[in-house]
Amino acid sequence: MPILQIRQAIRDAMKEEMERDERVFLMGEEVGYYNGAYKCSEGLLDHFGPKRVIDTPITETGFAGIGIGAAMCGLRPIIEFMTFNFSAVAFDQILNNAAKLRHMTHGQFAVPMVFRGPNAAAHMLGSTHSQAFEHFYAHIPGLKVIAVATPYDAKGLLKTAIRDENPVLFLESELMYSVKGEVPEEEYLIPFGQADIKRPGEQVTVITWGQGVPVALKAAELAAAEDLSCEVIDLRSLRPMDEAAIIASVKKTNRAVVVYHGWPNGGVGCDVVARIQELAFDDLDAPVLRVCYEDLPMPYAENLENLILPSPERALAAIRRVAYKR
Amino acid sequence: MPILQIRQAIRDAMKEEMERDERVFLMGEEVGYYNGAYKCSEGLLDHFGPKRVIDTPITETGFAGIGIGAAMCGLRPIIEFMTFNFSAVAFDQILNNAAKLRHMTHGQFAVPMVFRGPNAAAHMLGSTHSQAFEHFYAHIPGLKVIAVATPYDAKGLLKTAIRDENPVLFLESELMYSVKGEVPEEEYLIPFGQADIKRPGEQVTVITWGQGVPVALKAAELAAAEDLSCEVIDLRSLRPMDEAAIIASVKKTNRAVVVYHGWPNGGVGCDVVARIQELAFDDLDAPVLRVCYEDLPMPYAENLENLILPSPERALAAIRRVAYKR
Amino acid sequence: MDAAYEAKLRADYDGQSREDVLRDYREMLRIRRFEEAAARAYTRGKISGFLHLYIGQEAIAVATKQAMEPGDRVVSTYRTHGFAVALGSDTKACAAELFGKAAGLVGGVGGSMHFFDKERGLWGGYAIVGNHIPVAAGHAFASQYTGDGRVTLCFMGDGAVGIGPVHEGMTMAGIMKLPIVFVVENNQYSMGTPLKRTLPVEDITSRAAGYGFASDRFHVTSVQETRRRLGEAIERARKDGKPTLIELITYRFRGHSMSDPAKYRQKEEVDRWRLNDPLERALMALKTIYQVPEQELDAIDEAIVAEMDAAYEFADKAPAPAPEARFDNVMAEGPYYGDSATTRPAGVE
Amino acid sequence: MDAAYEAKLRADYDGQSREDVLRDYREMLRIRRFEEAAARAYTRGKISGFLHLYIGQEAIAVATKQAMEPGDRVVSTYRTHGFAVALGSDTKACAAELFGKAAGLVGGVGGSMHFFDKERGLWGGYAIVGNHIPVAAGHAFASQYTGDGRVTLCFMGDGAVGIGPVHEGMTMAGIMKLPIVFVVENNQYSMGTPLKRTLPVEDITSRAAGYGFASDRFHVTSVQETRRRLGEAIERARKDGKPTLIELITYRFRGHSMSDPAKYRQKEEVDRWRLNDPLERALMALKTIYQVPEQELDAIDEAIVAEMDAAYEFADKAPAPAPEARFDNVMAEGPYYGDSATTRPAGVE
Numbered sequence A, B: 001m002p003i004l005q006i007r008q009a010i011r012d013a014m015k016e017e018m019e020r021d022e023r024v025f026l027m028g029e030e031v032g033y034y035n036g037a038y039k040c041s042e043g044l045l046d047h048f049g050p051k052r053v054i055d056t057p058i059t060e061t062g063f064a065g066i067g068i069g070a071a072m073c074g075l076r077p078i079i080e081f082m083t084f085n086f087s088a089v090a091f092d093q094i095l096n097n098a099a100k101l102r103h104m105t106h107g108q109f110a111v112p113m114v115f116r117g118p119n120a121a122a123h124m125l126g127s128t129h130s131q132a133f134e135h136f137y138a139h140i141p142g143l144k145v146i147a148v149a150t151p152y153d154a155k156g157l158l159k160t161a162i163r164d165e166n167p168v169l170f171l172e173s174e175l176m177y178s179v180k181g182e183v184p185e186e187e188y189l190i191p192f193g194q195a196d197i198k199r200p201g202e203q204v205t206v207i208t209w210g211q212g213v214p215v216a217l218k219a220a221e222l223a224a225a226e227d228l229s230c231e232v233i234d235l236r237s238l239r240p241m242d243e244a245a246i247i248a249s250v251k252k253t254n255r256a257v258v259v260y261h262g263w264p265n266g267g268v269g270c271d272v273v274a275r276i277q278e279l280a281f282d283d284l285d286a287p288v289l290r291v292c293y294e295d296l297p298m299p300y301a302e303n304l305e306n307l308i309l310p311s312p313e314r315a316l317a318a319i320r321r322v323a324y325k326r
Numbered sequence C, D: 001m002d003a004a005y006e007a008k009l010r011a012d013y014d015g016q017s018r019e020d021v022l023r024d025y026r027e028m029l030r031i032r033r034f035e036e037a038a039a040r041a042y043t044r045g046k047i048s049g050f051l052h053l054y055i056g057q058e059a060i061a062v063a064t065k066q067a068m069e070p071g072d073r074v075v076s077t078y079r080t081h082g083f084a085v086a087l088g089s090d091t092k093a094c095a096a097e098l099f100g101k102a103a104g105l106v107g108g109v110g111g112s113m114h115f116f117d118k119e120r121g122l123w124g125g126y127a128i129v130g131n132h133i134p135v136a137a138g139h140a141f142a143s144q145y146t147g148d149g150r151v152t153l154c155f156m157g158d159g160a161v162g163i164g165p166v167h168e169g170m171t172m173a174g175i176m177k178l179p180i181v182f183v184v185e186n187n188q189y190s191m192g193t194p195l196k197r198t199l200p201v202e203d204i205t206s207r208a209a210g211y212g213f214a215s216d217r218f219h220v221t222s223v224q225e226t227r228r229r230l231g232e233a234i235e236r237a238r239k240d241g242k243p244t245l246i247e248l249i250t251y252r253f254r255g256h257s258m259s260d261p262a263k264y265r266q267k268e269e270v271d272r273w274r275l276n277d278p279l280e281r282a283l284m285a286l287k288t289i290y291q292v293p294e295q296e297l298d299a300i301d302e303a304i305v306a307e308m309d310a311a312y313e314f315a316d317k318a319p320a321p322a323p324e325a326r327f328d329n330v331m332a333e334g335p336y337y338g339d340s341a342t343t344r345p346a347g348v349e
Ligand SMILES: Cc1ncc(C[n+]2csc(CCOP(=O)(O)OP(=O)(O)O)c2C)c(N)n1
Pocket: B029, B058, B060, B082, B086, B089, C052, C079, C127, C128, C129, C130, C156, C157, C158, C159, C160, C161, C187, C189, C190, C191, C256
């Protein structure tokens, strides 16, 4: 099977869908002539021309809204945020228009579109550029929220996102665009709402997504060296969430740790905890722990950033704790 | 003791603080000549003049930012959002400027200010005007988030908010502005981070805040009629949160229900659950349940809205469930 | 009637047929009577939430309907009943929407602030000030992309022009040369605030140059002048892909919403504007220029009142949405019961 | 040197003393050498994150420093080292900030994009495009409120003018007549995008009328002309409370940030702009008009290079922030360890 980087898998997904469906277009800052700030749209302008690969001025609210308005007319926009940090200035468009228009119009209109771009901390970008937005968006009914961690998942889920009839927030990672993996040549789609067991195990369930995945896998490796077997579940889809997969694993392991990028209070991490403790109360042998950012704005300095980010070591400590091995 | 409405308590708090400190000013849409969309600033323009009670155009990002910039210069702005729904268009100012500037400037600047206004569903305002914003804001380090449910709390906490050296989001309720209660004539301040036991009880802890408070109290009354004794804890302060008060009560009752306005996935409700199950794991006799909005955009139709809102009946059902009485 | 007023009236109606003026009058009156009935129903507690009436601005919606072609789109605000009625939405469905009934224009889920009627060209109905401007630009973008030849007409209040999304939508429309007309309905107030306290300039169209737009600005006194000048802008959008910013100077005779007693303005001011009320002027023209008998005019009014009475009676009697209706139209897949088993409504699997 | 160039050069420097020109040259060169050193450090992996250089735009920061009075405020973007150096920030602290060290301008927590030096009038350092414009208006509001007589100078890139917060901040400044000067540093590109693809008009100051602002627009070729024209706007703000929108036409010679190879433009274009580089022109003037000996010029450069070498060496050797520094300046009350015992850092009570 061909080996691709995540950025290539994303590009291929967009390219294939744009070839398949003329209604699909890509819009955002520097997606065209510049080939994307992180090169996820490399070659697409050349291939499809400026009608379908559209550079915008710095107007996140403007072009998010254009995407929404175009989707209501039957087009299928892909809106790239250079990073999801910049979606903060378009928050209202996502909250009040994208998420609600189908409902508000009583189904007269649909909003089939994708907002995509890198999310969460990269490396030393400071507090304004290091935020995890699933914790805001997965709260909102009417949206779907996806986070990817491998080229295979990125391609299969992005194609699904582009074909979905709902607004989808598709979260990538600047740090992981170069991560390589096998991607089949033949077409495939990955359905939403299905978690993926990235590492099977018996003693502790580690639930994770996005940039948390490599952290969790590394932690599981460290745990294995201590004879602690972890099952690493990559949620991939945060809304809808594969509750069944989580609960099945927790019923087996009786212990869970959630590893992710983002602040601790509220957000998807607490959501996972709330579901587990309710749906598997009698199965739990220990509280569900979260390993995420410290509750602090992200500093630029490398040593401080590293302390705040969830690390395999911190995840391991939590895994040990829920397994009462410390 | 004088009996005041919440709106009057809020006005008195602002008035007293503006009299005490010339640096305090009030800015927002219709706060001056109109006396506030919900009359929380009644008479303040007459009393303080247009220099300190400032009507703005519809530019939430503009006047939120003006407040932030003024606070950095040593003033102490009170920024009124006509409702917190409109803070969505100023989201970036709150997330990236208000919350982070002290940190980002390494303490060269402080942002002592209050954003206040009604929050969550009122009555038949539809999906764009019925949202609970604590679930977004309490996620963010650097902010404080307060929600009030009585005139006494409103006055004492708003005065504290105005004097606080940090940016404070102060959440009121359109539906509760006319709620009456005793307010002492002499000055008092209520510290942040202290929950208030609104009804003591023994068997189930009901954690709530803001518009959830009357729902929880009513549910506790219904439960009492069934010989189920509930302790109703009004958090008042969502960030910082009085974890000690919650845990102390749960250690006594061994059961907890969280009753609040807002969507279920993520947010403050899940946050409370995550903390309880971690800090009182061995004390819990049942999972912690949430009673909140259904995971749906809010419709206008009264009957549908009532089904979606947390009701005393739904809260009672959850109370019964955690008490294994159903 | 003083001579100057009469002269202006004659000039306004110069060259118009009796039938045309009657039609315009009738259409404006339909809106007014719809709104008056809404106000009464609100007072009787039949309508809840916010209710923003279009009384005084009716000529704009009527002119828009005439100026646009089938397929063109109107995108507007929470003050949008006028457009619905003018565009031909069923007044029964409109009234039922205000009452939150299943037969409402949007099934009772939107209420007054969120009217949509796609079939008739009403593309909303937006209640967050200014956030429909980028969306409207998106409709125009879609027209450009598909070459469907449609024009989008995007309306907003004078109070909206300071907010960021308006600027961003206009910036995009200007760069992309989208087939769109932006219309500011300047009714002198943004809630309780008169223009001069919310705008750094008097002339809103002074913004047009900064976006590379054409512009126009005038007092709305008659349907036909408004239609003609809107028509020019629509043509410019359709033929040349050049956006226009139009400022329509008008007045709302009621408070901002039903909860606003409008104490911030003097009776004299309101009276002055009443002289320019396009509906009153049309009536005056019909009486004086076209010599339409009182009787005929009364009959028109009665027929309209009867339509509105029927609409509001329908609304009153119509059933509320079924409880399960709240699960509809949230997600495309069908009824949606929430994402977690932990918080699923009772009785739902 | 061709005759036209020389004539323009003589005109530009007419009436200026040797000392003044030397001072301006020296200050511009300090910025350039600081930036070049930053680029080298970045290449060596000593600096991380995004690094946006000010090379080509130095005259603006130098002119600003001269035009403003003590207490006036500069609010700018992520491309802000130039202002820090011009305003007199310690170059050691600036370099240390780029290296993420405790001795940095903001303790190493901000990095290149978030420079602040309140003491010297540098009020940021904002990295979300446009979101500092309302904040800057807030500073100006505070000046009006307290009557402190200060003026706020708010800088932004050409790419920022389409975004909503810029519009809202300007709208507020216009209505409230705040003592502020908005300066667009039009360096021809917003990242890889040339102006004509991000702006619906060529002349950004065509927006000024819509806000009730005065305006000015010119090519930045020398410090003194820039100082003079900025000074007029500052005066207008301070004396009359009238905001001005200024468009400064300039050029950045490097890519948008260090990760941008700037392949989107031709060498000829860059060469053309080099002829107008204010630093090169000052050097040329010093050589040809003021006849400053090479030796003297070399000595100036060497001294500056020595300053920057020392700064970067300091930065390199300086210690990283202590681990506990991450708890500082989050909340006013003192070290902050997070809001929940469930997620408190190990070892913290
Ligand atoms: C972003 C936002 N801020 C505030 C409001 C509350 N609000 C609704 S209408 C209105 C006044 C709008 O005035 P204008 O634009 O002139 O329109 P008009 O009501 O006169 O038709 C305000 C402040 C809102 N809906 N959205």
